[in-house]
Amino acid sequence: MSAVITKRPAEEGTESPVREMVGGYLARVRGGDMGALPAVSALVALCLFFWVAQPVFMSTSNLANLFTQGAAGIVIAMGLVFVLLLGEIDLSAGFTSGVCAAILAVTLTQQGWPWYAAVGAALLTGALIGTLLGTIVVKIGIPSFVVTLAAFLALQGVALKIMDNGTNVSVNDKTIVAIANDNVPITLGWVIFVVGILGFAAVQFKQFSTRRRRGLTGQSLAGLVVKIAALAAVCGFVVYVLSMERSRNPAFASLKGMPIVVPLILVLLVVFTFVLNRTSFGRHIYAVGGNQEAARRAGINVDRIKITAFVLCSAMAAIGGIIAASRANSVDPNTGGSDVLLKAVGAAVIGGTSLFGGRGRMLDAILGGLVIAVIDNGMGLMGYSAGTKFIVTGLVLLLAAGVDALSRRRSLTTR
Amino acid sequence: MTASENQVPGPVIELRGIDKSFGPVQVLHGVDFEAHVGEVTALVGDNGAGKSTLVKCIGGIHPIDAGDYLFEGRPVHVGGPRDAADLGVEIVYQDLALADNLDIVQNMFLGREKKSGIVLDEYTMEELAAETLAGLSVRTVKSVRQQVSSLSGGQRQTVAIAKAVLWNSKVVILDEPTAALGVAQTQQVLELVRRLADKGLAVVLISHNMNDVFAVSDRIAALYLGRMAAQVKTRDVTHAQVVELITAGRSGDLGLQQANGNGAKA
Structure with a gap:
């Protein structure tokens, strides 16, 4: 078991990402x-x-x-x-x-x-x-x-x-x-969204690859992708909704953007x-x-x-x-x-x-x-x-x- | 005489004639104490005999009033916990001083985090923590990223000891490490204590439990009412003699010559 702590290459794919996340979450709940x-x-x-x-x-x-x-x-x-x-x-x-x-x-x-x-x-x-x-x-x-x-x-x-x-x-x-x-102009809103998601993904993948290179266990690749995809979906939906015209009278005063x-x-x-x-x-x-x-x-x-x-x-x-x-x-x-x-x-x-x-x-x-x-x-x-x-x-x-x-x-x- | 004594010329830590008073109460009277490399020295004594005070003097928490503190033969001045840590003296207190909400790695490096720039170097810390635990042949911890709140008493003790060993320490002092543990966990911790000494550290073990003392220690130092009754080799004494030293300050020709305590030592 001591070998398990030190050097176990990240075995992604052996466990379904959902199961991994649920398992990790339950462990945290047990810890309060x-x-x-x-x-x-x-x-x-x-x-x-x-x-x-x-x-x-x-x-x-x-x-x-x-x-x-x-x-x-x-x-x-x-x-x-x-x-x-x-x-x-x-x-x-x-x-x-x-x-x-x-x-x-x-x-x-x-x-x-x-x-x-x-x-x-x-x-x-x-x-x-x-x-x-x-x-x-x-x-x-x-x-x-x-x-x-x-x-x-x-x-x-x-x-x-x-x-x-x-x-x-x-x-x-x-x-x-x-x-x-x-409100932020709509294009800028989307730019913020894309930069934000890409930045988050870059940080996460860098961590993932460093942990893997140094033989440390961590989140699986699939779990990581699911996490980033979920974040992108939720944020993308919010940005999309906020980018819609919400003025009662757009001809008079346009109101859109986050x-x-x-x-x-x-x-x-x-x-x-x-x-x-x-x-x-x-x-x-x-x-x-x-x-x-x-x-x-x-x-x-x-x-x-x-x-x-x-x-x-x-x-x-x-x-x-x-x-x-x-x-x-x-x-x-x-x-x-x-x-x-x-x-x-x-x-x-x-x-x-x-x-x-x-x-x-x-x-x-x-x-x-x-x-x-x-x-x-x-x-x-x-x-x-x-x-x-x-x-x-x-x-x-x-x-x-x-x-x-x-x-x-x-x-x-x-x- | 013994193998370990032949290897090492002298004790790592040697205290001579330590006095310590708190206001009008003198707790330690001319105490001599030594700890050797590769040995477990058990520090025993009844409640109030001065074990904790002595340990806190060694750890720099209480300044000593009089007497000499020698480290590897050199006289040193230990004015605070940092001085002791710099010498390589680490104390594992009974309450362990672990933060429940942090994981094992975070606890082991608490206050001495490794950084690259301003960012914490989690990878290096995790590797070092895992190596230290593996080096102590710890098999009971699943992941070094577990929160301490999820660990058992024995595992917590293990983490606290590993934290003390992490810093290339030379002397590790353990305050009643098995007091709150069950039988199996006590066994694990005692094995760990023995391994520390076998790895070349000087270990000081405070304990009330004679079975533990005889199971792992090489020497026994018995305090009686603030005086060092005797410091003997474990193999030279019996259970009953140690109990007498603890409760009466002497046993036959061992120990203080006058049990009420203002006399010379054996």
Whole structure:
């Protein structure tokens, strides 16, 4: 058997790719990792349900809406993944996005800064807030729950102060407004699709061939092809749908192409997935979340990792705030308030990121964010009140957290 | 006298007259201790005898108050865990310090990842991890890409030991490696401990279990109330004598001359 660990040439084709994938997935579930399956199946089931109940749900204009509606929450959720991976939480991410959006609006509209300077100011504000939160959590040792709960209140106040006790500041800069309201030209959309799929395939095949050359076991070639084909099919379908004309009156104003937020989120996904999976910083984040004491004894600077995670989380919240400001064309003291944070946490958890730390991926935030956006959008189309939507979203979050807790308990008992 | 003693001129680690206090409580009183290449030295003693403190002094977690720390005959200053690791001293603690959510390779290289540029070199790490496990004749692990959460207690212990061996270490200290294991797994881990010594490492084994001690050790060092009661060859003593050394600090002409402890050593 020791020979089996070291040198077994990748025996592709001996096992069917589907069986291999199912087997690998079941092994991960036994280890307490449900992966993306619950979120993906929830997404498919919800879409089918709303399609049947309210056919307009599947109209191209509504599908494009889904992305722009969910974008701000998804980006905030992606930032939260860093903090959740450590087993910490940031309850102030919503109002961090609000404060950063307010900084953006004020510098842009009242101070007349160019858009890039205003965006820089917003991101810097986010990073500063994150540094402050992380330092307090790490150096003083107050639980992040309490620190960020305090920041939740305080930042709400800061947002009010910035906006002169509650006046609405409009955002008129063309570039900023375009982020959540304009679309990528159709050709560029397809170019992004082709480059993205080819790039993914190239990375995967390079890994495959290197593993094979060095005699390491890994995924089979057939499994790899199935994976890439499935990804290409799903993404291709989305790009195709978003490329269709969705204006009621195309002669008056044409409306087609994928919203700009889609490639923006994709870039963030690729960058942060690389950071989490391929760099030692990412590895150390997982290690601290899995066993802080082990990480400390391995010589990892736990404090530095934690502060960096809070900085990334708040900076991502700033990006979320910019998207929200763009979508609303304005910022008011309620930007980033109400249910924004809870939906973002919900998105990460529904996607499969554990509240107990150590388990989760960037993709989770996107899948979970889409689930929440679909519930929100679909129930709205069916004419349910905001009250009902909150109750259902709350129940879905509870369900996801329950699955998380149970799979964790299972992994603890199967030693 | 014995073959192993003829090969090696002196001990790898030699401690002389180590004192260690925590505030008003003196835990170690003039402790002498040595560990030799190719041998398993069992460190025994009752609860509170100072085994863990001694090991933490060796590992650099606690600075020593007085006494000499010699490594391969040279006096060294070990001020922290990094110093000990640089010398080639690795400690496998009872709680193993493995991250459950990472796989075997990731755990073995935690904090010391191999990189090419800024990207982790997964291939090299995986090869080295597999080689190390194969070199220890580990047959119980299916894949080095298994998550540690899916491993049994014995497999976890194996991974923790392999992690310690990975770094060309010269001394491996194991804190009660079999305490939480069943019969078969205990046997596997003890075989692994023996193989470590046969590969030319100095192994220090902390254990409460006399069967384990007599099964694998070459020497036994018995601590009694913070003093080294005796350090003897395993073949020269009986079960009962070791138990007496642990519980009373002496056994016949072995051990501390006054059992209550402020006297000279044998």
